[in-house]
Amino acid sequence: MSFTQHDYPDVNPQEFLRKPLLERIRILSNHWVEHGFGTPSMVAVLYITKVTVLYILGGVVVATVTSGLPAFWHVSQWWNEPIVYQKLILWTVLLEAMGLGGSWGPLAGKVKPMTGGIQFWLRRGTIRLRPWTWVPFTAGNRRGWPDIVLYAALLVSLAVALVAPGVPTDSLLDRLPHNTSGLVNPALMVAPIVLLILVGLRDKTIFLAARGEQYLPAMVFFTVLGFTDMIVALKLLIVVVWVGAGISKIGRHFARVIPPMTSNSPTLAKLPAFKRAMYRAPGRDLRPSRLAEFMAHVLGTGVEVLAPLVLLFSHNKPLTVAAVVLMLGLHLYIISAFPLAVPLEWNVLFSFATVFLFLGFPAWEGYAVGDMSSPWLTAGIVAALLFFPILGSFRPDKVSFLPSMRQYSGNWAxxxxxxxxxxxxxxxxxxxxxxxxxxxxxxxxxxxxxxxxxxxxxxxxxxxxxxxxxxxxxxxxxxxxxxxxxxxxxxxxxxxxxxxxxxxxxxxxxxxxxxxxxxxxxxxxxxxxxxxxxxxxxxxxxxxxxxxxxxxxxxxxxxxxxxxxxxxxxxxxxxxxxxxxxxxxxxxxxxxx
Known part of the structure; x- marks a missing residue:
């Protein structure tokens, strides 16, 4: 793999383009086995730089500076501050809603320009896609001034909540009496919540780009729940995301995802033998090998279902730490593979969330599922979080695969x-x-x-x-x-x-x-x-x-x-x-x- 040049297939381009479609697919699918998309290595460096500088460093600096916390390099003094986690979620939503997170750059088909998102959504006349035709005041498929105003207001409201200093709450001080940074002001969360819903009713694309199915519940929890209930609800949310994604990978599809994703990994560029090992007989049979099946259903599905359940219910520290390590390994593998949807920021946030929620506020310190203020509240949150994954699994025509929690399962429209x-x-x-x-x-x-x-x-x-x-x-x-x-x-x-x-x-x-x-x-x-x-x-x-x-x-x-x-x-x-x-x-x- 060259740093600046594409890894082209070994063909004469003129002759190749004259070949029948299936012959072209045969040639390129076998080329994909070892080379993937063939993207120059500088593209991976570009993504790493974006995630490291813009997302991680930018998010931590904003979260710590605006919350009166020590400088970003003093990790031990801010990693378990609740307001940091809140603001990192807001930072993620802001970048995703601008098109600077997932589905950005060359691996998503954006070469020049590399950013879609905001360049489309602040422009009159571009295509918008309403989720339901029966919702009043959403007719049409072109963006107008109301859409632009709502979208701009959403970005501003997120920025305001992000940079505003925290406020103390009684429920926080009851559990963390020495906390001085507080929490994001719940009053400032109302506008982003309402605006994200309104924008989504006009254009489902923006709602999905902001990953509203995951971050909107988190913002609601920030707004309406006391501190302990909020932490436990956030645990329930992330576990539903993990387990839903894991269960969705059961079936014939996911094992066919692992080989082409592994083949496209720039991290494994020097291991062509490992890439070939993902397939039964490269050149003749590109069905997944036993190794690929093992990676899919044991290291993938098994870990993504069992480890989160351990994290949610375990009161044993060594067992919890082991489950945390497994989940970090899963997210690190996805990041290193640079999948074509490039959900890098999402995986980084979930890696941090794993440590923050389950080691920063472990079950044995009073943050277990049973420590919520009411079992009815627990049941209601679980039911709400499971509604769309269950509906979308039985009626995929009614629900996007994202609220259905089928992330990278291979079972997509x-x-x-x-x-x-x-x-x-x-x-x-x-x-x-x-x-x-x-x-x-x-x-x-x-x-x-x-x-x-x-x-x-x-x-x-x-x-x-x-x-x-x-x-x-x-x-x-x-x-x-x-x-x-x-x-x-x-x-x-x-x-x-x-x-x-x-x-x-x-x-x-x-x-x-x-x-x-x-x-x-x-x-x-x-x-x-x-x-x-x-x-x-x-x-x-x-x-x-x-x-x-x-x-x-x-x-x-x-x-x-x-x-x-x-x-x-x-x-x-x-x-x-x-x-x-x-x-x-x-x-x-x-x-x-």
């Missing part, structure tokens, strides 16, 4: 977009502060032909996961000219259109495509999208939609998860079987040339 020759350029008609990713790479200095080769990698990455094989199969069955089309990974396209994505296909479903079509005006057949919903609990299938930008949904159907889990990324045995449940075409097999 997703899409693959197929443009007729030249049609991708029509996306330039969409009002946005960015261009298509291939144009961003070229503007950054990439040769146009190599940029075109690289832009085949995201769709290949998708095909290395279960859903991608189903999506490609659907396109193959309906597009006889698929080899001449420009095939793009939907999440990357979405990033260039609305400024953010984090693996949530609900942000690039038929409603978002309709918003794009309103500005672009594709002709029938020019843009065809295969879109899939997450697998629901208890269901052996995934549901898909075939969407023509000009015509809307033209087919719905299902495929069996077992079939896509066993297929190779390049589908050497042909498209996986699908069952059509509705079709615009009489026989359900209409071609869309």
């Amino acid at each position: 997703c899409s693959v977009w197929a443009f007729a020759p030249g049609a991708e350029a029509k996306l330039d008609r969409v009002h946005r502060p960015a261009h298509n990713q291939i144009d961003q790479f070229i503007a950054f200095g990439y040769d146009p032909e190599w940029a075109a080769v690289i832009m085949n990698l995201p769709a290949t990455f998708r095909s290395m996961h279960t859903q991608g094989r189903g999506l490609i199969s659907v396109l193959l069955k309906h597009l006889p000219d698929i080899d001449a089309r420009t095939v793009r990974e939907g999440e990357w396209v979405c990033n260039s259109l609305i400024g953010w994505n984090f693996g949530d296909g609900h942000l690039h479903d038929e409603r978002m495509i309709a918003a794009v079509q309103e500005q672009v005006g594709f002709e029938p057949g020019e843009l065809v999208v295969a879109w899939a919903e997450s697998q629901a609990w208890g269901s052996p299938v995934q549901h898909y939609k075939l969407i023509d930008a000009a015509l809307g949904v033209v087919e719905t159907g299902t495929w069996r998860v077992d079939d896509v889990a066993e297929a190779q990324p390049w589908l050497p045995d042909g498209p996986v079987p699908t069952t059509v449940t509705w079709s615009r075409f009489r026989d359900g097999r209409g071609a869309m040339a």
